[in-house]
Amino acid sequence: MTGAILIGQLAKASSCKVQTIRYYEKIGLLPKPLRSSGNQRVYLSDHLDRLIFIRHCRALGFSLDQIRKLLHLAGDSDKSCGEVDQIAKVHLVEVEEKIKHLEGLRQELRRIIDGCKVDKVDQCQILKALGDHGQCIAKEHGGSDI
Amino acid sequence: MTGAILIGQLAKASSCKVQTIRYYEKIGLLPKPLRSSGNQRVYLSDHLDRLIFIRHCRALGFSLDQIRKLLHLAGDSDKSCGEVDQIAKVHLVEVEEKIKHLEGLRQELRRIIDGCKVDKVDQCQILKALGDHGQCIAKEHGGSDI
DNA sequence: CTACAACCTCTAGTAACTATAGCTGCAAGG
DNA sequence: CCTTGCAGCTATAGTTACTAGAGGTTGTAG
Structure with missing residues (x-):
């Protein structure tokens, strides 16, 4: 289970507040993570990568909507990056x-x-x-x- | 009754939308105007001056809160303008x-x-x-x- | 066993409007 | 006199990207 972390650690690792992470999940920008037996969110490194991407884009002034599109395009690995x-x-x-x-x-x-x-x-x-x-x-x- | 106008005219004269004028009234930035017998807002030139002041400040990027303070200071005519x-x-x-x-x-x-x-x-x-x-x-x- | 921190959900608040719904007032044309 | 249609009215919800709080649960250390 290397890299399984709770929301607090994810927040620290990404310099993003806990509330903000939950907010990104709610609006569908971050996928829903697994839950522990006690209903706590459990994240893996994919989530961290994605969150760092999002925060970097935000720091550069992209809107959440633009970021949503960028993430979508990044998923389609053989598409042209013209849209990006x-x-x-x-x-x-x-x-x-x-x-x-x-x-x-x-x-x-x-x-x-x-x-x-x-x-x-x-x-x-x-x-x-x-x-x-x-x-x-x-x-x-x-x-x-x- | 020179200069008595309805909200539509005030909007045109100040390049400010009707909704925005009503909004400024609601938050106390514009004083409540008189009403006609049919309950329509009736404005005089004071209102226009004040609204133009507000819109110009907004165009310069002042917040409504800063504008509120400026309007307040402008009312106190023998105060020092250091705060302004x-x-x-x-x-x-x-x-x-x-x-x-x-x-x-x-x-x-x-x-x-x-x-x-x-x-x-x-x-x-x-x-x-x-x-x-x-x-x-x-x-x-x-x-x-x- | 008891603190205490960290987690949970849900709701409301921020700035400065903008937009909609559903109503009334008013002037002109037929 | 009636209708049409614009202008006005109130009240509420939506926008962006979070942030803060209430009120409750989980997990861990002493």
């Missing part, structure tokens, strides 16, 4: 877009903060700037992808 | 940290994508890289602030 490539590239584009968006916000925030030289709220340029969208470059009112 | 400044600067730091984080992901994703030159899933370097956290620079397993 595609998912990764789409995600890269998303990341790049987020960076661009945030750089815009950074620039605008700096402009607003630097513009305030007074000390009273009723003359505060930050509040004025926040109330006035006119000079702002952050056009996307309504798009909350920060 | 503080909120804005904290947010700027948050944005800068997110940018750094995402730049790390971008670099790592590019490395992984560029490493894959084969065409079959069972040799796919992307999947291998995703399963192996060893060479990865994105250390923060568990921190999902993307």
